[in-house]
Amino acid sequence: MKNKIIEKIGFLFLFLCIAITLFFLATIVYFVVSRGLPALSWEFLTEAPRKSMTAGGVAPAIIGTFYLIVGTILFALPLGLATAIYLCEYSPRGYFVSIIRMSINNLAGVPSVVFGLFGLAVFVKYCGFGVSILSGSLTLSILILPGIISASQEALTAVPFSLREASLALGATHWQTIKRVVIPTAFPGVLTGVILGIGRAAGETAPILFTAATFFTRDYPSSPLSECMALPYHIFALMTEGSHPDQQAVIAYGCALILMVLVFMVSGIAIYLRKRFRQAFTH
Amino acid sequence: MIRFKEALYRWIFTVMAFTSLFFLLGIIIVLLREGLPILMAVGPFKFLSGVHWYPTYDPAEFGIFPLIIASLSVAIGAMVVAVPLGVGSALYLHELAGERIRHILKPAVEILSAVPSIVFGFFGMMIVAPFVQKIFHVPTGLNAFTAAVVMGIMAIPTIASLTEDALGFVPRSFKEASYALGASRWQTLIKIVLPAAGSGVSTAIILGMSRIVGETMTVLMVSGGAAVIPHSIFDPVRPMTSTIAAEMGEAVTGSLHYSALFAIGLVLFLMTLTLNIISENISKKYRIKLGLDR
Amino acid sequence: MIDTTVKLARIAVENLNFFYGKKQALQDLNLNIFDRQVTALIGPSGCGKSTFIRLLNRMNDLTPDTRAEGRIILDGKNILDPKIDVVNLRRRVGMVFQKPNPFPKTIFQNIAYGLEINGETDKNLIENKVEESLKKAALWDEAKDRLNDSALRLSGGQQQRLCIARCLAVEPEVILFDEPCASLDPISTKKIEELIGELKKDYTIVIVTHNMQQASRVSDYTAFMYLGDLVEFGTTEKLFTVPKNKRTEEYLSGKFG
Numbered sequence: 001m002k003n004k005i006i007e008k009i010g011f012l013f014l015f016l017c018i019a020i021t022l023f024f025l026a027t028i029v030y031f032v033v034s035r036g037l038p039a040l041s042w043e044f045l046t047e048a049p050r051k052s053m054t055a056g057g058v059a060p061a062i063i064g065t066f067y068l069i070v071g072t073i074l075f076a077l078p079l080g081l082a083t084a085i086y087l088c089e090y091s092p093r094g095y096f097v098s099i100i101r102m103s104i105n106n107l108a109g110v111p112s113v114v115f116g117l118f119g120l121a122v123f124v125k126y127c128g129f130g131v132s133i134l135s136g137s138l139t140l141s142i143l144i145l146p147g148i149i150s151a152s153q154e155a156l157t158a159v160p161f162s163l164r165e166a167s168l169a170l171g172a173t174h175w176q177t178i179k180r181v182v183i184p185t186a187f188p189g190v191l192t193g194v195i196l197g198i199g200r201a202a203g204e205t206a207p208i209l210f211t212a213a214t215f216f217t218r219d220y221p222s223s224p225l226s227e228c229m230a231l232p233y234h235i236f237a238l239m240t241e242g243s244h245p246d247q248q249a250v251i252a253y254g255c256a257l258i259l260m261v262l263v264f265m266v267s268g269i270a271i272y273l274r275k276r277f278r279q280a281f282t283h
Numbered sequence: 284m285i286r287f288k289e290a291l292y293r294w295i296f297t298v299m300a301f302t303s304l305f306f307l308l309g310i311i312i313v314l315l316r317e318g319l320p321i322l323m324a325v326g327p328f329k330f331l332s333g334v335h336w337y338p339t340y341d342p343a344e345f346g347i348f349p350l351i352i353a354s355l356s357v358a359i360g361a362m363v364v365a366v367p368l369g370v371g372s373a374l375y376l377h378e379l380a381g382e383r384i385r386h387i388l389k390p391a392v393e394i395l396s397a398v399p400s401i402v403f404g405f406f407g408m409m410i411v412a413p414f415v416q417k418i419f420h421v422p423t424g425l426n427a428f429t430a431a432v433v434m435g436i437m438a439i440p441t442i443a444s445l446t447e448d449a450l451g452f453v454p455r456s457f458k459e460a461s462y463a464l465g466a467s468r469w470q471t472l473i474k475i476v477l478p479a480a481g482s483g484v485s486t487a488i489i490l491g492m493s494r495i496v497g498e499t500m501t502v503l504m505v506s507g508g509a510a511v512i513p514h515s516i517f518d519p520v521r522p523m524t525s526t527i528a529a530e531m532g533e534a535v536t537g538s539l540h541y542s543a544l545f546a547i548g549l550v551l552f553l554m555t556l557t558l559n560i561i562s563e564n565i566s567k568k569y570r571i572k573l574g575l576d577r
Numbered sequence: 578m579i580d581t582t583v584k585l586a587r588i589a590v591e592n593l594n595f596f597y598g599k600k601q602a603l604q605d606l607n608l609n610i611f612d613r614q615v616t617a618l619i620g621p622s623g624c625g626k627s628t629f630i631r632l633l634n635r636m637n638d639l640t641p642d643t644r645a646e647g648r649i650i651l652d653g654k655n656i657l658d659p660k661i662d663v664v665n666l667r668r669r670v671g672m673v674f675q676k677p678n679p680f681p682k683t684i685f686q687n688i689a690y691g692l693e694i695n696g697e698t699d700k701n702l703i704e705n706k707v708e709e710s711l712k713k714a715a716l717w718d719e720a721k722d723r724l725n726d727s728a729l730r731l732s733g734g735q736q737q738r739l740c741i742a743r744c745l746a747v748e749p750e751v752i753l754f755d756e757p758c759a760s761l762d763p764i765s766t767k768k769i770e771e772l773i774g775e776l777k778k779d780y781t782i783v784i785v786t787h788n789m790q791q792a793s794r795v796s797d798y799t800a801f802m803y804l805g806d807l808v809e810f811g812t813t814e815k816l817f818t819v820p821k822n823k824r825t826e827e828y829l830s831g832k833f834g
Binding site: 160163164165166169170171173176180184185 | 634636639664665667668669671674678682690691693
C-alpha cells in the first residue's frame with residue numbers, strides 16, 4: 001500500500017516536470033506571439049527603421065540575417081559534407097580518424113562567444129575582411145560545422161552497404177560510387193543537417209557581435225564586405241541601446257516573433273525530414 | 284588517369300576533413316596569442332585570482348575572479364533548475380507517456396532547444412526580471428537569480444533529450460528482471476533503469492553545464508552586469524561570457540583590455556573543453572559497459 | 578562420359594588460399610570455370626563459397642584485413658595481382674547479390690547507371706541498351722510502361738531481375754550470382770533459374786547456392802565445398818548421381834548441412 005502511494009507521488013512529480021517544461025515553452029511562445037503580433041505589418045517586414053529606431057520596419061535586419069545564412073551554408077556545407085565523406089567513405093578506421101573525431105566533438109563544445117573572438121582576430125583583423133557579412137558567415141560556419149558533419153555522417157552511414165557493392169560491382173570507381181549513389185541517397189539526411197544549421201545560424205548572436213552586425217545602416221548590404229543588420233542582434237541592440245525603450249521594445253517583440261517563427265519552421269521541417277529519412281531505411 | 288583522379292579525390296577529402304582540427308587549433312592559437320600580453324603583464328595567477336575588474340580605470344585592474352564566480356554561480360543555479368526538470372521530463376517521456384503523446388512531446392522539447400538564446404534573454408529581461416523584482420522585493424530583477432532561472436529553462440531540453448536517449452539504451456531485460464521480482468514500476472524506474480543509464484545521464488548533465496557556462500546573450504541581458512563578487516543570489520553579476528560580449532566593442536585593438544578579453548575567452552575555452560572531455564570519457568565507458576560499441 | 582578438357586577454361590583457379598586476418602577461409606583451391614557454362618558452388622553455410630565468388634571480381638577488397646594467395650587466371654592475367662585495374666575487372670565480371678539491391682532511382686536510371694559511369698552520353702544508345710537489357714532479363718513486358726517509376730516499387734523478384742538487367746547492360750563476360758534467390762518466393766525463383774539457363778548462351782556464369790535442387794537444375798558443373806576445402810568438382814550430372822567423395826554423398830543425401 002505504501003509502495004503504491006510512493007509510486008503515485010513519484011509519477012505525479014515526473015508529470016509536473018514535463019508540465020513545467022512545457023509551461024515555460026508555452027509562456028515564451030505566448031508572450032512573443034501576443035506582443036509581437038501587433039508590431040507585425042507589411043511595412044514592418046519591408047521597410048527600413050525610421051525616427052531613430054522607434055518606427056518603420058526591420059527589413060534590413062531580415063535581409064542581413066538572410067545573407068548571413070546563405071554565406072554560412074555556402075562555407076559549412078561543402079566542408080561538413082566533405083569531412084563526413086572522408087570519415088564514412090574513405091577512412092572508416094584510418095589513423096587520423098580519432099584525431100578528427102576528437103576535434104569535431106570539442107569544436108562542438110566551444111562557447112559561441114569564443115567563436116566570435118576567433119572571427120574577430122582572424123577574419124576581421126588578420127584577413128582584413130573587416131566587420132562584414134563575409135567575416136560573420138565564416139565565423140558562423142565554423143560554429144555550425146560540427147552539426148553539419150554529424151548529420152551528414154548519420155545520413156551516409158544509413159545508406160545500405162549493398163548499394164555501394166552494387167555500384168562497385170558494375171565497375172564504378174570509388175568516387176563515382178560516392179558521387180552518384182551514396183550522396184544522392186543520403187541527400188535528405190544531409191538536408192536535415194543543413195536546415196538545423198540554418199536555424200542555428202539565424203538565431204546566434206554572440207559570434208556576429210564583433211564580426212558582422214551593426215545596429216543601424218540605412219543602406220542594404222551591397223557586397224559581402226558590407227556590415228549588416230541581423231534579427232537577433234537587432235533585438236539585443238533595441239533592448240540595450242537607444243533612447244526610447246518603450247517604443248523599441250515593441251519592435252523587439254516583432255523581431256523576436258519573426259525569428260521564432262523562422263526557427264520553429266526550420267526545426268519543424270528538419271525534424272519531419274529526419275523522421276521520413278530514418279523510416280526510408282528501416283525495413 | 285582514373286587512378287590519378289581517385290587519388291586526387293581522396294586527397295581533397297582528407298585535407299577538407301582536417302579543417303575541424305585546423306579550426307580547433309586555430310582557436311587555441313588565437314586565444315593564446317591575443318591573451319598572452321595580459322597574462323605577461325599581470326601574471327596568470329593574479330589574473331585568475333584578482334578580485335577587481337576595472338579594465339578602463341587608470342591604473343586599470345584585471346582580476347577575473349568575480350567573473351569566474353559569477354559564471355559558476357549562475358551555472359550552478361541553472362543546474363538546480365534544469366537537472367530535476369530535465370531528468371524528470373525524460374523519465375516521464377520514457378516511462379509514462381504513451382507512444383502517441385511521446386511523438387508529440389519529444390519534438391516539442393526539441394523545438395524548445397531551438398529557441399535562440401537571444402529570445403530567452405529577451406524573455407528574461409521583459410517578463411522574468413520584473414516578476415522576480417516584484418515577488419522578492421529586490422532592487423533589480425536583472426540579477427544572478429533571474430539569470431540562473433532563465434538559463435535553467437534553456438538547459439532543460441539539452442538535458443531532457445540526452446537523458447531520454449540514455450534511458451532508451453538500457454536493455455529491456457533489466458526492466459523485465461526487476462518486474463519479475465515483484466518490483467513496482469516506480470521502484471524499477473528509480474532503482475534499476477535510472478542507475479543503469481547513470482553515466483549517460485551524467486554526460487547529459489555535464490554537457491548541459493558546459494552549454495550554460497558558454498552561453499552568452501542570455502546572461503548578457505539578464506545577469507545585471509556588475510563585476511563584483513556577489514553577496515546574495517539577488518545581486519547583479521557579470522559572468523565571463525557577457526564581459527567579453529559587452530566590452531569587446533569598446534576595447535581598443537591591441538590594448539591590455541583587448542588582450543584581457545581574449546584571455547577570458549581562453550579560460551572559458553579551457554573550462555568548457557574540460558567539461559566536454561569529462562563527459563566524453565564517461566560516455567565512452569558507458570558505451571563499453573552496456574556493450575554499445577561504436 | 579563428357580570430356581572436360583575439350584571445353585575452354587575461362588577462369589583457372591590455382592592454389593588459392595584466403596585469410597580473414599589469421600583465420601584461413603579457403604584452402605588450396607584448384608578448379609577451372611568453363612566458358613559459357615554454369616558452374617554452381619554448393620556446400621553448407623560457412624564453407625567459403627561466397628568468399629570464393631567474391632574473389633572472382635575482387636569484391637573482397639571491401640573487407641578490411643584480408644589476404645589472398647595463389648592465382649586466379651582470367652584470360653591469361655592473374656586477377657589477384659594488386660596492380661590489376663579492379664574497376665576494369667568488375668566491368669568484365671559482373672555480380673548479382675543475395676538481396677536485390679537496386680539504387681533508389683528509377684528503373685531506367687538503374688540500368689543507365691552502368692553505361693553512364695563508363696562515359697556513355699549518347700541518349701539513344703542508352704535507351705536502346707536499357708530496352709535490350711530489360712528484354713534479356715525478362716523484365717521488359719512488366720517494366721516498359723513504368724521505366725520512370727522508382728525501382729524500389731518493384732516486387733522482390735522483379736528487383737532481382739532488374740539487378741540482372743543492370744549487370745547485363747555493362748556487357749560483362751562473366752556473371753557471378755551470389756545466392757540470387759535466397760530472398761525470393763518460388764515463382765520468382767523459377768523465373769530467375771530460367772533466365773540463367775538463357776544467359777549461359779552468351780555468358781560464363783558462376784552461381785553460389787545452398788539449394789542443391791537449384792544447382793542440379795541450372796548448372797553444368799558443380800563444385801562442392803566444405804570448411805574452406807574444395808571437396809569435389811565435376812559435371813553436375815556426375816557429381817549428383819555418382820559422387821566420388823563420401824562427404825559429397827552425405828551432403829547430397831541430407832546427412833549434414
